[in-house]
Amino acid sequence: MARLGWWRFWRRRKSRGTALHVEPLEKRCLMATVPLVLGAVYIEDDTGADHAGDTFEVSFVGGAAGTTLEQLVIDGDQDQDGLGRGDSLFDTQLGGLGADAASAFQIVSLQTADPTARVSAQVVDGTSRLVLSFERFQAGDKLVFQIDVDEIELWDPAETDSAVASEGLDPVTSGLEFHGSILTASFSAPWYEDASGQTIFRNRYDALLEGTQLPLTPDDDGGRRDRTAGGVLQLQQKVRPAEVSGTVYHDRNLNGRREPGEEGLAGVPIRLVPVDTIEPQAVLETVTDAEGHYAFVDVMPGSYEIVEVVQPAGYRDGLESVGTVNGTPSGAIAPGGDRFVSVVLPGGSAGVDYDFGEYLPVRIDGWVQWAPRGETCDDQDSATRLQGVWVRLYDADGREVAAVQTGEDGTFRFDDLEPGEYRIVEETPPEFFDGDDTPGQVFGDGTAALDGNDAVTVRLGSGASLEDVVFCERSPASLEGYVYHDRNNDGERQVDREEPIAGVRIELVDEDGQVRVATTDAEGRFRFDRLPAGTYRLVERQPLGWLDGRESLGRVDGALQGDIGSDTFTSIVLDWGSRGVDYGFGELLPGAIAGHVYADPDGDCRGDHEGPPIAGVVIELLDENGTVIQTTQTDA
Template sequence: MMTAAPIHVGIVYLETDYLETDSGWGSDEIPDRFIMSFTGGAAGTQMTEFRISTDKDKDGLSIGDLIFDTATGGRGKAGWHPFLVTKIDAVSGDRVNVTADVTDGTTELVIRLTNFNAGDLLEFSIDMDEVLRMHSDLDRFNAALDVIASGQEMEDAIFTASFTAPHYEATTSESLFRNDFGNPAAQFGLRLPPDEGPTVDSRPSRSAAAIGTVNQTPKPISIGGTVWVDNDLNLRRDPGEATLPGVTVALFRKNNITGQFVDTGHRQVTSSSGTYLFGTTLGLMPGEYQVVQTQPDGFFSVGAVAGSIGGNSVGRAASSDILTGINIPLGDLHAVDYDFAEARPAQVGGFVYRDNNDNGRRDAGEAGIGGVTMRLVPRNTIVPFSPIETQTLADGSYRFQNLPPGLYDIIEVTQPPGLDDGRDSAGTVDGRVVGIADEPGDVIRNVQLNSASIGNEYNFGELPRGIITGGVYLAPPGEDCGGRDDARSTPLAGVSIELVGPGGVTIARTTTGPDGQYRFEDVPKGTYSIIEITPKGLIDGKAHVGRISGIQVGAAVGGGLIRDIALPAGATGTRYDFCEAAPAQISGYVYHDRDNDGLRESGEEAIPGTTVELVSASGQVVATTQTDAQGLYRFTGLLPGNYSIRQVQPTGFLDGRDTAGTIDSVAVGAAINPGDLITSVAIRQGQSGINYNFGELRSATLSGRVHVDTDGDCLYDPGEMLLAGVTIRLINASGAEVASTQTNAQGIYTFTDIPPGTYTVIQEQPAGYFSGTARPGSAGGVKETDDRIGSITLGSGEVAVDYDFCEKPPAE
């Protein structure tokens, strides 16, 4: 429960004669002042009204009482002042409305407020005179009044404040004014001046204050709900579901000290409409509650449903008969729809029978099987329930009765001798198919039984067993695994064979006999895989799918697995064979072919770390490797077949000449140049292919200079002018321009990343100069014209320099 903080309320009275002028002192020149504020309380607490009564003994006007002098005439002396609001400070920002009710010459002031919240401040003024003598004559009465009402004279005046707050009863504080009132701000957090202090509002002899404290009482709460028959067990009250009258419900409240729920002693019995209510007339206070239902006879509890408070879901079901954690933090809140669902008992049954035609239906003439143990396993029932067993009768029937509604599995525990699990079938509940049968599995799952449900024909069919046979052999030398040739193939004895059932579970193991044959008997109907463990030293060749009733059944995966063998009940599968092969291998080198002749020669360095792929005849990459420090790559353990070898171009190299190798000293395959590919490598079992090599090249560079040759020797001398911006073109052996560049500020031009080959460099004559001559550089070549050098042969990685062009200056 959320406990509201105490309300502290206070009002300070100030006699203001000390503010009057010398000439006006004692004339009520300035009205008396009041300062009022409050703190604490529940959220939303507001002061609605306060009263100041100066009838101190509550005996009517008498000596020592004070009167409010608010108008001319009547009771009062000297000046008069009406009620006047001088300051409102609303910390909440709300607009505060203030009205006053006071009659001139009386002892009571009533002030009514709206939107006045904790922390707000109200100041007002009004004139007060003290009664010193009682006279029936008005003039004599007024003459005896004291216009200066000090703090001591305000002592024992009565201050009454009224408050309201959501979820709480209205409350009132009553306190008396005291001349010595200390420091309300320090003691209670009130926005009021102290009795003694440095400010103008602190005048010990001229002030008094009333300080009150009051606690708020929450309004009562209520809790209610319904008990009903939940036919579909969905914990919702659906149309047409009956309610249950006469069910006893008890109410408990949590002890906040012990943390335990304590019986409140309150009981309710559901009405003819199944409802119960712990109403507000019981005076229930906010807190945490628990509702406990007494289980009605002849029913099973479905569950308890937590309801809501103010539209918010609150609480939980501690059990099917207990709703707990109903936390009602504030008064005037009402917990609704705290409901309890009940259900009637259910039953289910069926048959175990011989399903001769394997159609999963109990047909006429298919005999029942007696003496089979059946088990009913609760998976999620509305009350705790242990598995129960029964046995089929002579006609194969069984039945489970008086069951709590919920979700069940039905299990055929004992398999009838000589038969295997057939097709099981879910029956009907109230005329509708409910549940699913494991195939295979002897289990019918997810049988949902609702209130008063009857389940029928939950049946289990049984089947005869079958056989699967086959062989393992080595293909004839130099031949592929095209199929078993009993005359030429070599039987392999002692090979491990596994029969794998549904879910990847190995259900049988055997080994081949001296004739290479294997056999699995007593195989239940189902879909199987056969796994052959490849003999040491051999590789998978090819698996061959056999036949059942003359029809090929199954699928071969690689050389060691035949899967999807759907074996009917009592059938025989034959020639599920496995062919083995001796492994083959292919190797070669990746190297820098400096002379680009396609031959790996002494001094031509290896290229390590190059990726090489082996590609099958169908275009699939079947293996990937990398060259070692010697540039060697090798593919081992290969199946016979027709392969291609593909090299991934190494970084920093250009494609050179590739060379097909040999198998058993016979050249096999064809290199695709250029292309980094060797194709048509046809290899058989046990063979080795070698020297399937990939030659690579480095790119070359060619550079030179263009300068003004003043002495006619075409050699650059210091002081001779270097020509920038001269265009130089590079022409390949086919006469095609492959690159173009211009000389830089030093007259130098450079061509990079040039594939090895024969080239020509041509200078475009620079404007303003006469053609001089040209000079071949470090890689040789022929000066063809003054602006052209040809027959430049660049080798792999060659750096050719000094291919210079010399120009003549114009005549002066």
């Protein structure tokens, strides 16, 4: 488990509850695995006179990647108490403090991996301190330079005449005389603290160089042991540790941003996995605190993955949000979620807000029912549940999320859904009509409403549910009857001797004027099925060659229903599931009356037609009420 800060936590019970106490711990120190080794060699090039400058070699090896030497200080004031006998000074100008000739700082060679590397020197003639400043000088690079070094043999601190004071200087400074001069170096490296250290030049230094692989001249090279001195400085660089933190929280609206009212989730294991760090780093694991917060501190700089190890109980993976490192976004969300990848933590940086959003699934349930004739959709006790009805679920963009068929008990259910907006659509079975639906009841954060026929729209927040959605279906009504030859015109069909009339057009007109058409079959019967509840008008189109007879009123659900008109029944009221039967249209074949008008010479009117016919006589046909209904004339 990662340490969350430089503190140790523990709990101590008190009589009134539990208090939290903290104890400071020593800061964790992260070290580079490869030590940094710098070496400098001094070579006195004169052999008793002061004709040339003395040579120095400088190089370093090891250290962290990207380490550069920033500054090197060589100080001949061996006791650091001001110039005195036995100290060394730099003689860079004639006429100043120095013995014999002088030689200023001069680079002999600069071997570097980076061609832009630079070295500059700061030194005051007649002083003991030489300061070298470096740019892009890396491990394995080597600097060789010359500068005249003199040794103080006699010294009067009160003497102000440099010519007089110079009489006490030796132009030749041996390795033994340079022994004790101070060497100070400063280094920098990305993601590491600046490192510096100090050592002294030693007359015999081969043992110091052994095993370092520093490319420096050894002590007895060319038999010049008494002319050389060397210093070796070893440093251990300290990493500037990084840290990263975030939160696991209940993302109630599933928008990937933690907002007020969205509580943190405690006890969730989080793992920090090193991918490419500047020094070896173990995998760390912690758990979120009571506020859902987690943190990893004092970790090696580098690239990491942050993993939510176990999904909180009952929650589903929501949306993660990539955090920032020192204010700049770093990393990405891995496919599948619950993991941040490529999170780069530079040395000394702080990554924050690597948050894992979680949500509680939402649920939708309900049923499909059929309301019998005479009952409403609200009469759920008398309703019959329907099995095998398709119910489909669509998201806010109209994409189908799921589809189920109602079970034996007529119920349907959609589980384990993300919070959001949905539309629930029922497919009415072909043998039914849509009835009155109920949008159900939302428990938790959300709303629900009817959305036209057979549809409900709902918005559900995390953990909410929509329960008891009801899609109600109604049975269609039907209407049937017959057309026949009413031989005795009594309006009652005698099936055994009054034959059916086929091919007659029958029209059924609803309240909106919509017309349905049927044609009588060979038995003279017609039928209209799948009718919604309403008031209807039934119309017969008079068959060719027939006269309108009497109509006989049918029954709806056993009771006479409607009004009779000429070839018409009106005000037929059908409820859901009603059955109207025996609406009869009686028809008559027209009759014929024929006779003769003739002269009857003997006047006996016996019809023996002994006289000639009389043409052009007007004959009138009257009905039983004395109304003339036809007129004709006798022919020739």
